[in-house]
Amino acid sequence: MNRNEGFVVWFTGLPSSGKSTLAQRLKDELIxxxxxxxxxxxxxxxxxxxxxxxxxxxxxxxxxxxxxHVAYLLKRNGVxxxxxxxxxxxxxxxxxxxLLKDFVEVYASCPVEKCIERDVxxxxxxxLAGEIKNFTGIDDPYEPPxxxxxxxxxxxxxxxxxxxxxxxxxxxxxxxxxxxxxxxTEEEEEIIKKRLEDLGYx
Amino acid sequence: xxxxxxxxIDGVPYSLLTSLIDMxxxxxxxxxxxxxxxRRYNSVLPTISSVAWASFMTGKNPGAHGIFGFIDRxxxxxxxxxxxxxxxxxxxxxxxxxxxxxxxxxxxxxxTTPPRKVNGVMVSGFLSTKLHSAVHPPEIAQxxxxxxxxxxxxxxxxxxxxxxxxxxxxxALEGRKNAVxxxxxxxxxxxxxxxxxxxxxxxxxxxxxxxxxxxxTELDHYIKGIFEYIPDxxxxxxxxxxxxxxIEKEFYVNTYLSRxxxxxxxxxxxxxxxxxxxxxxxxxxxxxxxxxxxxxxEEMGSIPQGDYNxxxxxxxxxxxxxxxxxxxxxxxxxxxxxxxxxxxxxxxIILEPFDGIDIKGDINRKELFGKSxxxxxxxxxxxxILWIGKELKGNNSFSIIDIASSILDELGVGRPPDMEASxxxx
Ligand SMILES: Nc1ncnc2c1ncn2[C@@H]1O[C@H](COP(=O)(O)OP(=O)(O)OP(=O)(O)O)[C@@H](O)[C@H]1O
Ligand SMILES: [Mg+2]
Numbered sequence: 001m002n003r004n005e006g007f008v009v010w011f012t013g014l015p016s017s018g019k020s021t022l023a024q025r026l027k028d029e030l031i032x033x034x035x036x037x038x039x040x041x042x043x044x045x046x047x048x049x050x051x052x053x054x055x056x057x058x059x060x061x062x063x064x065x066x067x068x069h070v071a072y073l074l075k076r077n078g079v080x081x082x083x084x085x086x087x088x089x090x091x092x093x094x095x096x097x098x099l100l101k102d103f104v105e106v107y108a109s110c111p112v113e114k115c116i117e118r119d120v121x122x123x124x125x126x127x128l129a130g131e132i133k134n135f136t137g138i139d140d141p142y143e144p145p146x147x148x149x150x151x152x153x154x155x156x157x158x159x160x161x162x163x164x165x166x167x168x169x170x171x172x173x174x175x176x177x178x179x180x181x182x183x184x185t186e187e188e189e190e191i192i193k194k195r196l197e198d199l200g201y202x
Numbered sequence: 203x204x205x206x207x208x209x210x211i212d213g214v215p216y217s218l219l220t221s222l223i224d225m226x227x228x229x230x231x232x233x234x235x236x237x238x239x240x241r242r243y244n245s246v247l248p249t250i251s252s253v254a255w256a257s258f259m260t261g262k263n264p265g266a267h268g269i270f271g272f273i274d275r276x277x278x279x280x281x282x283x284x285x286x287x288x289x290x291x292x293x294x295x296x297x298x299x300x301x302x303x304x305x306x307x308x309x310x311x312x313x314t315t316p317p318r319k320v321n322g323v324m325v326s327g328f329l330s331t332k333l334h335s336a337v338h339p340p341e342i343a344q345x346x347x348x349x350x351x352x353x354x355x356x357x358x359x360x361x362x363x364x365x366x367x368x369x370x371x372x373x374a375l376e377g378r379k380n381a382v383x384x385x386x387x388x389x390x391x392x393x394x395x396x397x398x399x400x401x402x403x404x405x406x407x408x409x410x411x412x413x414x415x416x417x418x419t420e421l422d423h424y425i426k427g428i429f430e431y432i433p434d435x436x437x438x439x440x441x442x443x444x445x446x447x448x449i450e451k452e453f454y455v456n457t458y459l460s461r462x463x464x465x466x467x468x469x470x471x472x473x474x475x476x477x478x479x480x481x482x483x484x485x486x487x488x489x490x491x492x493x494x495x496x497x498x499x500e501e502m503g504s505i506p507q508g509d510y511n512x513x514x515x516x517x518x519x520x521x522x523x524x525x526x527x528x529x530x531x532x533x534x535x536x537x538x539x540x541x542x543x544x545x546x547x548x549x550x551i552i553l554e555p556f557d558g559i560d561i562k563g564d565i566n567r568k569e570l571f572g573k574s575x576x577x578x579x580x581x582x583x584x585x586x587i588l589w590i591g592k593e594l595k596g597n598n599s600f601s602i603i604d605i606a607s608s609i610l611d612e613l614g615v616g617r618p619p620d621m622e623a624s625x626x627x628x
Contacts, residue, residue: 171288178288183316188331192284195328198357199405200562200576201250202273202284202488 006035006075007175008100009166012087012145013108014137015123016115018154018162022108023084025163033176035080040067042085055134061092068096075100088136090143104173106166107148112137114155149173160185203614207436208394209428210258210311211421212251213401215445216242216586222418230426234440238593238628242584244601245444247539247552248489249580251401252285252329254443254602255312259294261606261623266542267292269313270549273487273563275475278501282475282487286315286329291544293618295392295606296320302615304391309381310353311396323385328354328398349384351377354398360406361575367406371399371417375424379431386431391613393436395428404446408578437612438590443602445584449577450558453529454567455486461570462520472565480504484517488563490530490553492517514550521553531556557581593628600626 009026011019020041027037042063046053049066053059064087071081087093097103115137116124127135134140150169152162170176184192196202223232245254246264248271256269264270268291275282290313296306300321307323308314315329317338325346330336330353334343355374359367375397382395400421407413425440432438459465465486466479475485480502482495494517496510497503505513514535524530532554540548555561560579583598587605594600607623610616617623 183286183288184284184331189284191331192329195354195357196272196284199402200560200574202563 004078005102006078006080007102007104007170008071008075008081008083008096009104009106009170010087010093010096010100011082011084011106011108012093012148013154014110014112014115014142015086015135016118016120017108017110018152018159019084019086019108021159022106022152022154022162022166023082025159026082026166029163029167030080030082030176033179035176036078037080037082038074040070040081040083040085042067042083042087045085055140057089061089064089064092064096068099071096072099075102086136086142088140088142090145093145102175104150104166104169104175105145105148106150106152107145108154108162109144109151110154203391204612205391205393205436206609206612207432207438208392208609209425209438209440210255210394210396211400211440211442212312212396212398213404213444213446213580214442214586215447215581215584216442217445217584218414218418219586222415225415227415227418228422230422230429234425234429234438234590235588236591239590240588241586241594242597243587243594243626244598245580245582245585246602247534247554247582248491249444249555249582250489251312251443251580254585255396256290257601257603258443258605259296259311259313260290260292261295261603261610261617261621262292263540263542263603263622265536265540265545265548266620266622268544268547270547271487271489271491274547275487275493277493277499278503280476280478280501284329285313287313287318287326288316292620294318295609296322296324298610298618299392299613299615302613304613304615305389306392306394307385307388307390308392308394309378309385309396310398311394312398322390323388325351325381326353327396345384346377346381349377349380351381355402357402357405360402371403372420374399379424379427382428382431386433392609400442401446404578405576406578408446409448410577437592439587439609440590441587441602441605442585445581446578447557447581447584449560449573449579451571452560452562452574453555453571454562454564454569455490455492455553456563456565457567457570458524459484459486459492464517467565475565478502483513484551486563487549488561490555490561491549491563492551492553494550496550518551521551524553528556529559530554530561554582555579587626589627594626595628600624 013019023039030037050063053063074081126132127138136142150166171178222228246257256267260267274285299306305322309325310327312327315326317324317326324338326336337343352374355370403417464483466481467477468479469477486492495504521533530553534552536548604623604626607617608625608627
C-alpha cells in the first residue's frame with residue numbers, strides 16, 4: 001500500500017444485514033488508531049450524491065459507481081473510506097475493486113429470514129405487503145461475493161466479534177498496525193493478568 | 203529427510219535432571235541420553251519463558267523479535283500491556299517450515315497466542331483463555347475439548363487447594379498426551395508438544411524435594427508414554443528454556459530507585475507505574491528491566507535526549523554497588539545484549555540476577571528485600587537440551603537463540619537471511 005493513501009472497506013449485504021452498524025463501529029475503531037475516516041452509507045448517499053436515482057439495475061449500478069468514485073478521491077487523499085451500501089451486483093463491485101485497488105470487501109452475511117425479523121427500517125414489511133417493488137432479498141436479486149476478504153456472519157456473531165474480524169484482516173493485510181488490545185477482551189485480559197500475577201510474572 | 207518431534211519441557215534445569223538421574227528417579231529419560239546430544243545450555247535475558255520461547259521460535263534475540271517480558275510498556279502515552287504473539291514481530295519456525303511447503307503441528311508453545319495460520323495445526327499456550335480462539339484451524343477446538351485438552355492449570359490453586367492443583371496438573375498432562383495420540387497420525391514434518399506444568403510445579407515446589415521427586419517420577423512415565431506415539435522415522439529433540447532454583451529473597455528494584463530519588467510518584471501509595479511523577483528519572487519492570495524517563499520517547503520524559511548517555515552511565519555506576527554487595531550479578535546496557543529493529547523498545551539497562559535473588563518490579567514495597575509465596579525462580583545458564591543421536595556444541599557454548607537454525611538445517615529448510623543464529627550442532 002502507498003502509505004500516503006487510504007484504503008477502502010467495502011461492505012455488501014442484504015438490507016438489515018448489519019452494514020451500517022459495523023461501518024460505524026469500525027469507524028470509531030479506526031479513528032481511535034489515528035486514521036481519518038469517512039463513511040459512505042447507502043442511505044445518506046441516496047439522499048445527496050445519488051438523489052433521484054431509483055432501484056432499477058441501471059440506477060443501482062450508477063449509485064455504486066458514484067460511491068466508488070467518491071471513495072477513490074478520498075482514498076487518494078489519505079482517507080480511509082468505509083462504504084455501507086447493499087451493492088447487490090457482483091460485476092459492479094468488481095469494477096470498484098479494480099479501480100480502488102486497496103479494497104477490502106466485507107460480506108455482512110445474514111439469512112434473509114433473520115433480516116426480515118430485524119427489519120430495522122420496516123422496509124421488508126412494506127416489500128412483503130407489495131407496497132414497494134424491487135426490494136433486494138424479496139423481489140430483487142442479491143449476489144453474494146465469491147471471495148470477500150472478510151465474512152461477518154452477523155446472525156451468529158456479536159457486533160464486537162464482527163468488528164474484531166475486520167480489524168484482524170486489516171492487520172494481516174498490512175493496512176493497520178496491531179495494538180495490544182487486538183488479542184484480548186477486557187475480561188480475558190483480567191484472566192491472563194491474574195494467572196501471570198499468581199506466577200509472580202508481573 | 204527426517205521429520206522432527208520436539209518435546210519442550212518448560213523450566214526443567216539440567217542440574218536437576220542429572221541429579222534426579224543419579225538418584226535413579228528418571229530411568230526412562232536416562233535411557234534416551236546419547237553422549238554428545240545432552241547439554242547444559244543458556245537461556246536469554248530477561249530469563250522468562252515468553253522471551254525464551256520467542257527466541258527459540260524465531261532464532262533471533264529479543265531486539266529482533268520484540269518480546270522482552272510478560273508485561274511491557276508503551277512509552278507514550280504511557281501504558282502497561284501484556285504482549286502476545288501479535289507483538290512477536292517476526293516469522294517463527296512454524297511459518298518458515300510452512301512456507302517451505304512442509305506441515306507443522308504444535309501444541310501449547312508460549313507466545314503462540316493468537317494462533318498463526320500455519321500449514322497444519324497450531325494450538326496456543328497459556329496466554330489464551332478459551333480453546334475456540336486458541337486453535338488453528340478453528341474446527342479442531344471441539345475435538346480437543348472432547349479429548350479433555352485444557353490450556354493451563356490455575357496456578358493460584360497451588361496455594362489454596364493443593365490436591366486440586368495436582369489433579370489439574372495431571373489432567374493437563376493427560377490432555378496433552380491425548381492430543382499427541384490424536385494428531386500424530388496426521389501428516390507432519392515438525393511436531394512440537396510443549397509441557398508447561400513443569401514450570402508451574404517448580405515455581406511452587408522447587409524447595410520441596412519429596413514432592414518434586416514424586417512429580418518427576420510421574421513425568422518420566424509420562425515422557426515414556428509420549429515416546430510410544432512418536433514414529434520411528436522421526437528425530438527427537440527435548441529441551442527446556444531455562445533452569446530453576448530456590449528463591450532466597452526477592453529484590454525490589456523500584457523501591458531501590460525510589461530511595462535513590464530516581465523514581466517518584468504523584469501519590470503517597472501508588473498502585474501502579476501509571477501514577478509516576480514527571481520528575482522520574484528511571485523505573486523498572488519485572489525482572490530487572492530499567493527504563494530511563496527520556497524526553498521525546500516517554501510520555502512525561504524528564505531527561506533531555508542529549509543527556510541520555512551521561513544519565514545512563516551515572517545510573518549504571520550507581521547500580522555497581524548492588525554488584526559489589528552481591529545482590530545482582532551484572533549490569534547490562536541494552537546494546538550489549540540486543541540488536542535489531544526493536545532495540546528502541548528494549549529496556550535501557552538490564553540487571554542480570556544471581557541465582558537465588560529474584561529481581562521484582564513491585565512498586566509498593568517498603569523494604570528492598572522480601573519474600574512471597576513463589577518459591578522458585580528462573581536461571582539463565584542451566585537449561586537442558588537433549589537432541590537424541592546428534593552431536594551438540596559444548597555445555598553453555600550456545601543459547602536458545604541458536605537452536606532454530608539447526609532445526610531448519612535438519613529439516614532441509616533454508617534459513618531466512620535475518621535469522622542470526624549460528625546453530626547448536628557441532
Ligand atoms: N454482528 C452484527 N453485525 C451487525 N449488526 C448486527 C450484528 N448483530 C446484530 N446486529 C443488528 O442487526 C441490525 C443491522 O442493521 P443495519 O442498519 O446495520 O443494517 P444495514 O445492513 O445497514 O441495512 P440497510 O441496508 O437497510 O441499511 C442492527 O439492529 C444491529 O444491531
Ligand atoms: Mg444501512
